[in-house]
Amino acid sequence: MDYLPLFFDLKQQPCLLVGGGAIACRKARLLLKAGARLRVVAPQVVEEVAAMAAASGGEVLREGYRAAHLEGCILVIAATDNEPLNAQVSADARARKMPVNVVDSPALCSFIMPAIVDRSPLVIGISSGGQAPVLARLLRARIESLVPAAYGRLAGLASRFRERVKAIFTDIDRRRDFWEKNLQGPAAELVFSGREAQAETLLEQQLQQPDTQSPRGEVYLVGAGPGDPDLLTFRALRLMQQADVVLYDRLVSEPVLDLVRRDAERIYVGKRRREHAVPQGDINQLLVDLAARGQRVLRLKGGDPFIFGRGGEEIERLADHHIPFQVVPGITAASGCAAYAGIPLTHRDCAQSVRFVTGHLKDNGANLNWPELAEPGQTLVFYMGLTGLREICRALIDHGRSPQTPAALVEKGTTPVQRVLAADIAGLPQLVAEQDVHAPTLIIIGEVVRLRDKLNWFTPASDRTAASH
Numbered sequence: 001m002d003y004l005p006l007f008f009d010l011k012q013q014p015c016l017l018v019g020g021g022a023i024a025c026r027k028a029r030l031l032l033k034a035g036a037r038l039r040v041v042a043p044q045v046v047e048e049v050a051a052m053a054a055a056s057g058g059e060v061l062r063e064g065y066r067a068a069h070l071e072g073c074i075l076v077i078a079a080t081d082n083e084p085l086n087a088q089v090s091a092d093a094r095a096r097k098m099p100v101n102v103v104d105s106p107a108l109c110s111f112i113m114p115a116i117v118d119r120s121p122l123v124i125g126i127s128s129g130g131q132a133p134v135l136a137r138l139l140r141a142r143i144e145s146l147v148p149a150a151y152g153r154l155a156g157l158a159s160r161f162r163e164r165v166k167a168i169f170t171d172i173d174r175r176r177d178f179w180e181k182n183l184q185g186p187a188a189e190l191v192f193s194g195r196e197a198q199a200e201t202l203l204e205q206q207l208q209q210p211d212t213q214s215p216r217g218e219v220y221l222v223g224a225g226p227g228d229p230d231l232l233t234f235r236a237l238r239l240m241q242q243a244d245v246v247l248y249d250r251l252v253s254e255p256v257l258d259l260v261r262r263d264a265e266r267i268y269v270g271k272r273r274r275e276h277a278v279p280q281g282d283i284n285q286l287l288v289d290l291a292a293r294g295q296r297v298l299r300l301k302g303g304d305p306f307i308f309g310r311g312g313e314e315i316e317r318l319a320d321h322h323i324p325f326q327v328v329p330g331i332t333a334a335s336g337c338a339a340y341a342g343i344p345l346t347h348r349d350c351a352q353s354v355r356f357v358t359g360h361l362k363d364n365g366a367n368l369n370w371p372e373l374a375e376p377g378q379t380l381v382f383y384m385g386l387t388g389l390r391e392i393c394r395a396l397i398d399h400g401r402s403p404q405t406p407a408a409l410v411e412k413g414t415t416p417v418q419r420v421l422a423a424d425i426a427g428l429p430q431l432v433a434e435q436d437v438h439a440p441t442l443i444i445i446g447e448v449v450r451l452r453d454k455l456n457w458f459t460p461a462s463d464r465t466a467a468s469h
C-alpha cells in the first residue's frame, strides 16, 4: 500500500488554498463540505471560490503567495497552473511538516485526494495512488450506482439506535446479528424508500420483543422496463439482487431476468401461446403466501407496474394482509419504444399531448371514446393493439382522423431484434398483415412519427448483422 487512507476532521480548521480558478473551485467545494475554514490566496479569485471562502467563515487574499500565508493553517492545497509556484508551496509546507496536496502532481504531495462517494456519514474514498485517476473515477461511478443514495440516512438510523441496541444485546454476536439483519432487511428498505418513521417503529418492535420476532417477508413490485437491461433503475437492480424468490411473466426479457440473484427461486406466472396464464387472483395470493413465510419476494413486471400492468391489484391484496411492499417504477413500453424508434411522443409543433390507450378492444372498441381519440394535435400509443389494429385504424378514420396520419408499429422494442413498421393509418394494417409480426408490439399514431426519418438512431443488432453480410 503506497498511501494510508485516513479521514481528516477539518471542522472549523483553517486550510490554505493557493489558487482561485476552476481547479481551486473543485477543491474549495470539498473543503467546504468537510467544514473547513478557507484561506484563499491568489491574485485573481473567481466569484464562486470567494463566496465559498466567505461561507466557510474564512478569507480571500487577492495577492501573490508567500510562505507566511501558511501560518496558522493545518493543511494546504496548491491548485494553480504555475508549476514553480506549486513546487514552492509544496517545499514550504514540507519544511513545516504540514500536509500538502498539489493538484495533478503526486510527486509534490504528502497526501492525495481520493475519488469520493459521499453518503455522509458514510464516505468511501477510492485511490489509485495517483497511478490511474481515471480508473478510480470509473470505479467510483460503479459504486455510486450500487450504493443507494439513502445510505447516509440508514447510517443515521443505526446511530440513533446504537446505544439502546448495545444495552439490550450485551452479547456481541447477538448484537451483530441484530444489525446485520436490519441493515440489509426490511428496516433498510423502509429507509431507502423514504419511510424512516416506519423503519424506526420496526426497530422499536424488535427491541421490545427481541426473541419473538418471526422473519418478516416483504414484496418488491418492480418495473423491469421494455427489454433492454440497461434501462433498469438502480433500485430495481438492487432489489433484484437481494430477493429470495421472483415471480415474473412473459414480458420480462431474458437479459433482465439474468440479473436476478442466481440462487433466487424463479416462478413463471405468465402465459405462453395456447397455455393459460396463472389467474390474477392466484398470483395475488401467492405473493401474500410467500411473504408471510418470511421471504423477500420480487414481483417483476414488464415496463412499469402501474401502466396496464395490474400492479395495483397485486399490492391491494398485500395491503389487505398488512404485508410490507414497495413499488419501483420502470420505463414503460411507450417511452422505451418511442425513444428507440426515434419518435418523440410530444413535439411543440405537432403533438401537445400523448395518450396511452389499451388496444385490447371489447365489443368492437365500444369501450373507447373514439371522437376524442380522433382529435388532431395528440399522439396515441396503443398497448396490446396488434389484434385490433385494423379496427383501431378504421375507427380513427371513421371519427375524422386523416387517413394520412402517420403511424408506426414497434415490435419487441428496445431489444436487439426491434423492428419498426411505418405507414399511414390507412395503410398500416395491410403492411403489418404482410409481415410475420410477433408480440409484444406497440402502435404509435400521430404526426410525431414523421420525425423518425430524421431522428432514428438505434440500429438493432439483427440489422447490423444483416448489413454486414
Ligand SMILES: C[S@@+](CC[C@H](N)C(=O)[O-])C[C@H]1O[C@@H](n2cnc3c(N)ncnc32)[C@H](O)[C@@H]1O
Pocket: 226, 227, 251, 301, 302, 303, 304, 305, 306, 307, 308, 309, 331, 332, 333, 334, 337, 382, 383, 384, 385, 410, 411, 412, 413, 414, 415, 439, 440, 441, 442, 443
Ligand atoms: C399488459 S401490457 C403491459 C405494459 C407494461 N406494464 C408497460 O408499462 O410497458 C403489455 C403490452 O405492452 C406493450 N409492450 C411491452 N413491452 C414491449 C416491447 N418491448 N415492445 C413493444 N411493445 C411492448 C405491448 O403492447 C404489450 O401488448
